[in-house]
Amino acid sequence: MSISCLAYSQESYGPRTDSLLNLARNATRDVADSLYMEAGRSLAYVRPVDAIGLLNKALDLAERNENHKIMCMAHSFIGIAYNRMGSLNMAVEYYNNQLNIAKQYGIDDEVAWANNNIGLLLLHLRNLEFANIYLQEAKELAEQIGDDYMLQYVYSNIGWYKLEMEEYDSSVCYFNMALDIRMKPPVDNIVVAASYRDLGNVYFAQHSYAEAKYYYGLSNTWVDTITSDMSAAINVNMARIYIDEHKPDSALYCAHKAVGCARRFVDRMVLRDAFGVMGSIYYQQGKYEDANRCYNSQILYQDSVKLTNLTDKIYNLQYQKQVADQKDNIRMAQEHTQQYGIVALVVIALVIGGMYFHFRLRSKRRQIIKINNAISEHNVQIDKSMAYAKKIQMAVIPDFDKVNITVPNKFLLFKPKHEVSGNFYWAQNKGSVRMLAICDSGEAGVPGAFMSMLCSSMLFDVSTHENDPAKILTLLREKMLQVIRKYSFTTATANGVDISLLVMDLRNTMLYYSGVKFPMLLIRDGVANLVQDNDESASFYDTDFQTSAVEANPGDSIYIMTHGLSLQKNPDGQELSRERLFSYILSISQQPMKAQKALILSFFDQWRGDVAQQRDLLLAGGVYPNKFRTL
Numbered sequence: 001m002s003i004s005c006l007a008y009s010q011e012s013y014g015p016r017t018d019s020l021l022n023l024a025r026n027a028t029r030d031v032a033d034s035l036y037m038e039a040g041r042s043l044a045y046v047r048p049v050d051a052i053g054l055l056n057k058a059l060d061l062a063e064r065n066e067n068h069k070i071m072c073m074a075h076s077f078i079g080i081a082y083n084r085m086g087s088l089n090m091a092v093e094y095y096n097n098q099l100n101i102a103k104q105y106g107i108d109d110e111v112a113w114a115n116n117n118i119g120l121l122l123l124h125l126r127n128l129e130f131a132n133i134y135l136q137e138a139k140e141l142a143e144q145i146g147d148d149y150m151l152q153y154v155y156s157n158i159g160w161y162k163l164e165m166e167e168y169d170s171s172v173c174y175f176n177m178a179l180d181i182r183m184k185p186p187v188d189n190i191v192v193a194a195s196y197r198d199l200g201n202v203y204f205a206q207h208s209y210a211e212a213k214y215y216y217g218l219s220n221t222w223v224d225t226i227t228s229d230m231s232a233a234i235n236v237n238m239a240r241i242y243i244d245e246h247k248p249d250s251a252l253y254c255a256h257k258a259v260g261c262a263r264r265f266v267d268r269m270v271l272r273d274a275f276g277v278m279g280s281i282y283y284q285q286g287k288y289e290d291a292n293r294c295y296n297s298q299i300l301y302q303d304s305v306k307l308t309n310l311t312d313k314i315y316n317l318q319y320q321k322q323v324a325d326q327k328d329n330i331r332m333a334q335e336h337t338q339q340y341g342i343v344a345l346v347v348i349a350l351v352i353g354g355m356y357f358h359f360r361l362r363s364k365r366r367q368i369i370k371i372n373n374a375i376s377e378h379n380v381q382i383d384k385s386m387a388y389a390k391k392i393q394m395a396v397i398p399d400f401d402k403v404n405i406t407v408p409n410k411f412l413l414f415k416p417k418h419e420v421s422g423n424f425y426w427a428q429n430k431g432s433v434r435m436l437a438i439c440d441s442g443e444a445g446v447p448g449a450f451m452s453m454l455c456s457s458m459l460f461d462v463s464t465h466e467n468d469p470a471k472i473l474t475l476l477r478e479k480m481l482q483v484i485r486k487y488s489f490t491t492a493t494a495n496g497v498d499i500s501l502l503v504m505d506l507r508n509t510m511l512y513y514s515g516v517k518f519p520m521l522l523i524r525d526g527v528a529n530l531v532q533d534n535d536e537s538a539s540f541y542d543t544d545f546q547t548s549a550v551e552a553n554p555g556d557s558i559y560i561m562t563h564g565l566s567l568q569k570n571p572d573g574q575e576l577s578r579e580r581l582f583s584y585i586l587s588i589s590q591q592p593m594k595a596q597k598a599l600i601l602s603f604f605d606q607w608r609g610d611v612a613q614q615r616d617l618l619l620a621g622g623v624y625p626n627k628f629r630t631l
Contacts, residue, residue: 033061048081072110086268112141152181193222232261232270272301410622411597423616424452432507440498440562469501469514470545500560511550523557523589554626564615571609
């Protein structure tokens with residue numbers, strides 16, 4: 001069964017469990033294992049310690065009965081109970097037992113549940129690469145079995161993985177797939193509420209707080225917010241929203257609600273996050289003792305999160321508290337100067353306390369310095385590796401100043417988000433034909449760099465004997481599909497290539513264009529024209545590529561780009577959009593191309609303000625000349 005499942009309503013836990021236990025005590029051994037398992041299952045989320053005792057009875061009976069299905073389920077729910085208590089190492093052990101038994105005896109549905117449980121646990125630990133492997137195996141098995149009950153949880157967990165990867169559209173898609181199943185009769189209010197909470201989390205991650213509040217509100221309408229453990233996690237995020245909105249009182253109220261609810265359900269991870277939020281609020285208010293208490297509680301409920309930042313915070317808090325305590329003691333001593341004995345004791349206490357804190361803080365500081373030095377050294381190695389990867393990528397991508405030297409008035413705006421880029425440009429000269437492609441490989445960072453080199457190589461291959469851009473892109477897609485099939489991807493899970501391909505026939509003064517998602521912008525006589533105004537939701541794998549032919553006029557300004565610029569958000573959460581970008585380019589189109597590059601970069605930086613660059617940026621522009629340079 002799934003780690004994220006609440007099988008029964010809160011009101012039914014007591015009566016149902018008592019009824020099951022009465023039946024189990026009087027049942028024969030071959031039936032008692034199932035009854036103890038169901039009783040333990042009903043308590044796994046709310047009374048995990050009691051659940052483990054009952055589930056171990058079920059496991060012992062099932063082993064003697066050789067009931068492998070019940071053995072798998074008992075291991076699964078013991079793992080869930082340990083996970084609920086924050087003992088993740090024990091949870092992993094029982095999930096692996098479930099997986100091994102299920103594989104040994106060919107119990108496919110339990111193999112799927114075990115993969116789902118392990119994948120979700122790895123998500124908690126932010127081991128995203130391995131989490132995805134387990135969740136994809138669970139998904140394939142669940143779809144083969146055709147089990148909607150299982151699929152709703154697998155889709156929900158894959159949605160969470162996509163959210164962690166910042167693939168927000170894909171995340172919403174999976175959460176909605178789970179919701180569609182959950183809305184089929186009979187409807188379980190708890191899992192419907194969980195889907196709305198998940199959708200709220202997607203918008204929360206994008207700082208779209210109005211939408212996040214809307215979905216959190218929908219979630220609360222489906223469950224009792226007092227008895228539901230979902231309320232705790234929602235209140236933590238609501239507290240964070242109120243902090244960003246500079247409403248500390250509302251944030252503190254939500255954080256306290258989260259702590260109260262999480263304690264009822266023994267949800268250690270939510271308690272950890274809630275105390276962290278409360279500590280931040282108290283720290284900002286100068287209430288150092290309260291902040292120190294919250295941060296220490298956060299460490300208490302910490303499972304696998306690195307403690308470096310918390311240790312640093314506590315070091316500073318202890319220092320602040322020491323200073324505050326010393327001030328209070330000195331004030332009291334001044335008010336009672338006649339009591340020399342007390343003054344002496346206070347001074348002695350201050351000296352001893354100061355020495356104690358001094359040595360403790362020195363020890364803490366040495367630990368922090370040691371940890372930070374190790375992190376710095378690790379970061380230096382990563383930086384060196386990234387710098388070398390960048391050299392390799394730039395060796396494959398041509399020098400743009402030497403691309404199409406027949407067109408002197410041109411520019412390239414290429415600004416990767418990371419050291420290496422998933423965006424790339426490609427160029428090819430064939431007699432009187434010039435080709436330029438602007439591409440987004442669908443990945444970022446190092447994976448994107450590898451994809452860009454692969455795509456660049458494929459483009460050289462498919463363009464050798466072909467000049468029609470639509471045919472070139474069709475051939476490129478065929479090669480990409482060969483790679484996907486070779487490594488057992490599907491077009492649903494593999495990222496496509498958002499690409500714009502421009503072919504210039506210098507002999508006949510013609511422009512030929514084909515692409516997916518983004519049009520070519522052509523400005524002629526002060527009027528903006530979109531060549532192939534493609535749908536931004538189009539897929540590289542499904543698009544019927546078409547070639548658009550345009551007779552070129554001297555002085556035409558031509559622009560092709562990826563969508564990194566247009567998707568950038570400003571501090572209000574608004575996207576720059578194609579319309580704003582094209583309108584601005586039109587307004588500066590009479591400037592020299594080199595000047596346009598600087599102006600567009602300045603416009604982009606003003607738009608994003610203090611919001612970090614979110615995607616790779618790639619835009620190329622050029623003016624069709626009156627006369628071409630001789631090659």
